[in-house]
Amino acid sequence: LEKVERFPGFVWRATLKMGNEDPRKVIHALKVGVSLTLVTLLYIMEPSFEGIGDNAIWAVMTVVVVLEFTAGATLCKGLNRGLGTLIAGSLAFFIEYIANESDRIFRAVFIGTSVFLIGAISTYMRFFPYIKRNYDYGVVIFLLTFNLITVSSYRVDNVLQMAHERFYTIAIGCGICLLMTLLIFPHWSGEELHNSIVSKLEGLAKSIEACVNEYFNDADEIKETNDKSSEDPIYEGFKAVLDSKSNDETMALHASWEPRHSRHCYRYPCKQYIKLGAVLRQFGYTVVALHGCLRTEIQTPRSVRALLKDPCIRLAGEVSKALKELASSIRIRRHCSLNILSDHLHGALHDLNTAITSQPSLGSNNSQAPMEKPSQPGQQHQQTKQNFFSGVLSLSKREQLQTSKDQLAAADERKMLRKQMSKITITSLEFSEVLPLAAFASLLVETVAKLDNVITQVEELGVFAGFDEFGDDHGHV
Amino acid sequence: LEKVERFPGFVWRATLKMGNEDPRKVIHALKVGVSLTLVTLLYIMEPSFEGIGDNAIWAVMTVVVVLEFTAGATLCKGLNRGLGTLIAGSLAFFIEYIANESDRIFRAVFIGTSVFLIGAISTYMRFFPYIKRNYDYGVVIFLLTFNLITVSSYRVDNVLQMAHERFYTIAIGCGICLLMTLLIFPHWSGEELHNSIVSKLEGLAKSIEACVNEYFNDADEIKETNDKSSEDPIYEGFKAVLDSKSNDETMALHASWEPRHSRHCYRYPCKQYIKLGAVLRQFGYTVVALHGCLRTEIQTPRSVRALLKDPCIRLAGEVSKALKELASSIRIRRHCSLNILSDHLHGALHDLNTAITSQPSLGSNNSQAPMEKPSQPGQQHQQTKQNFFSGVLSLSKREQLQTSKDQLAAADERKMLRKQMSKITITSLEFSEVLPLAAFASLLVETVAKLDNVITQVEELGVFAGFDEFGDDHGHV
Secondary structure: OOOHHHHHHHHHHHHHHHHHHHHHHHHHHHHHHHHHHHHHHHHOOOOOHOHHHHHHHHHHHHHHHOOOOOOOHHHHHHHEEEHHHHHHHHHHHHHHHHHOOHHHHHHHHHHHHHHHHHHHHHHHHOOOOOHHHHHHHHHHHHHHHHHHHHHHHHHOHHHHHHHHHHHHHHHHHHHHHHHHHOOOOOOOOHHHHHHHHHHHHHHHHHHHHHHHHOOOOOHHHHHHHHHHHHHHHHHHHHHHHHHHHHHHHHHHHHOOOOOOOOOOOOOOOOOHHHHHHHHHHHHHHHHHHHHHHHOOOOOHHHHHHHHHHHHHHHHHHHHHHHHHHHHHHHHEEEEOHHHHHHHHHHHHHHHHHOOOOHHOOOOOOOHHHHOOOOOOHHHHHHHHHHHHHHHHHHHHHHOOOHHHHHHHHHHHHHHHOOOOHHHHHHHHHHOHHHHHHHHHHHHHHHHHHHHHHHHHHHHHHHHHOOEOOOOOOOOOO | OHHHHHHHHHHHHHHHHHHHHHHHHHHHHHHHHHHHHHHHHHHHHHHHOOOOOHHHHHHHHHHHOOOOHHHHHHHHHOOOOOOOHHHHHHHHHHHHHHHOOOOOHHHHHHHHHHHHHHHHHHHHHOOOOHHHHHHHHHHHHHHHHHHHHHHHHHOOOOHHHHHHHHHHHHHHHHHHHHHHHHHHOOOOOOHHHHHHHHHHHHHHHHHHOOOOOHOOOOOOHHHHOHHHHHHHHHHHHHHHHHHHHHHHHHHHHHHHHOOOOOOOOOOOOOHHHHHHHHHHHHHHHHHHHHHHOOOOOOOHHHHHHHHHHHHHHHHHHHHHHHHHHHHHHHHEOOOOOHHHHHHHHHHHHHHHHHHOOOOOOOOOHHHHHHHHHHOOHHHHHHHHHHHHHHHHHHHHOOHHHHHHHHHHHHHHHHHHHHOOOOOHHHHHHHHOHHHHHHHHHHHHHHHHHHHHHHHHHHHHHHHHOOOOOOOOOOOOO
């Protein structure tokens, strides 16, 4: 009972919240209300529109069905509806013309056959991906209109008159929709896509920073107690990116119908936005893998992690900064300064490399290094690796007790979490603990490579969308 | 001109191809054709359905709009349409009742106001995610019907009679849709979701196997020449998994409307399917990361890779086999033998571990191992790591010339591929080459952990969907 009493309050709060978050939704709802009232008034004011008569319902139907949230979606639906109606009308009249020549029985058979054929063919057409993507609604309207005209024509004599009236009312409905969508508080799909890309870039930036910070976070207790709430920011950051494909494509499709409303009247670069979205998804998958390292079965002890802590955090910070810089350059539609970005990244990568090189080594091989370094660059790499891993190992040994304690704690945690498949889990425990740290570092370097692709795509987008040149007054964000 | 001449042939081939791939699409198209013809005949046979008159168009409209590919989708739409129409009708009559009491001017104002309010409120309601997901179509139909009745009622006197007729025709349309969708060659959303999960499992199985094979493939030339075609099978395998979220949810929603057509009349476990889909996506992200290792900037030389080749291939084979086993157990709706799965995986993991342990070591530390092994298990891990990495290193040194040659080739390839951001790319070259191999192995172990989740979810699905018990006659697939 109490739940029922609280329900209206809950609905009211949810309504207010949604309105506050995005006032455009309220505006859109009011726009639909106004449009419908206008159409209704049209019908009520009999004297001036005598000719329209009963067909006024078509204007109402058009407004209800066509008026969408963004201008692009409305134009797309309106055009689909218009085209579908027109083609269906022509075809129906053609069939009508043939059927009229014959007697009543043949006419019924002929109409039945054509309805069957047109219905089956156009339904089959809707399965083609290209038509499904672009003209699905148009085909439905075509089928609907064709059937309505064909069926009506069997009884109504003056079909041309009816079609005429109907066409007028649909035109009036479409006109009201266009007026409302283009001139009164218009919402652009292109704008929405633009903003969604910016917010995705920012989300990824936050995500990667939070992820690396959590990985190198020393305070275990905080992580374990706030497990769910502390993981949210990371997940929230990349969640929107992962499943964005269909959404992006719909927005880009609608945006391609919108008039060029930018200052320079550039053609809206839908394809570039879609490509950028795909590259961002690729970046997102790497972040998911990084995030997976936080919860992997084999955990590197924190003491070993600490060796790479600072350079990794710096690299992640640089990647995150680069993403934010890209986001803000897209937001203000200005080319960003590639050199600054890559210089900083270069520095951070160099740092990570230095950190790997400069670990205390196990002895014997270290002495060879200065000798061979200048002559053979390949040798240097070998040396680097060796130094890093032997450094890790010597430290690991010292921290051995700590390590096994950590392992036990981790095992307990795992046991609590998932009891079922203990066999596999225990087996994985036997693996080296340095492996995940290496994987983490490798994935982090991988994000830099993916960032490269993102930068390339943003550049391309900038060229196609005619972004401003990077100015000296811009500097860092 | 030639292009235009070839166009019909192209369309015809595409049509045949789609029909061959999925004959259900052809059947659905024919079903729509038959339903439309039935509705049209209804209208044409005047004598028996005199009462319906002009309102026959509503039956046509219902069939065109409601009849969908799967039974669940049709039921969902039909119910939405029915509910929307019913509620709208009741509300419209209520408002009509109030408006009738007053004079003409007040009536017009009253109708206008109510149209505005109902229009704005129901449009706003459509933004709520819960309503958007479940009742979007119903709200549109509600708005449409309400406006039609309200607008018509202003002029038509006998509104009740009109509503009556309209209701009958809509009921006839819905009846035909139900008959067609449930009794004649029905396609079930639940079945489709089931099959899509099975094919996703199989796709992932293929993907992971192909990915590991390509990573350890010795023949560089083949990889480079057939670059695009050889990567396709890997990408094809997990592509369907990644962007499947909205699709899965729609199918599950429709499936939840379908009657329980299974032998045991179990409730269709939509939630379990959605959860399984989510776990599969997680698995897919790991496979994407594995796939990323194939094209990463820093490549481990093949000679070093060869050290882990066999165990990695075996582990991937086992994971792939487990996925296939799960797929086939879902397909035949039978519990799978968990023990066999985990035993084999256990063996493969153990193999990989052994491979890491048994590499030739660099000397000094090896002598300590036998002494400390029995007393301290933690020590053994350290030893393992050390052996592995020092083994890799000693081999690396021997293969140094080979390595630097490989590096040069790789650098050339990279240069050809992407010239732009050479700065970052060159920096990453300085990193250790063992890092990616460690990352690869770590990710492979990670897939086993993810496989765990998949197995858990499949088990849960099996319980909820009432799969058969695992029988002795089943064995391996």
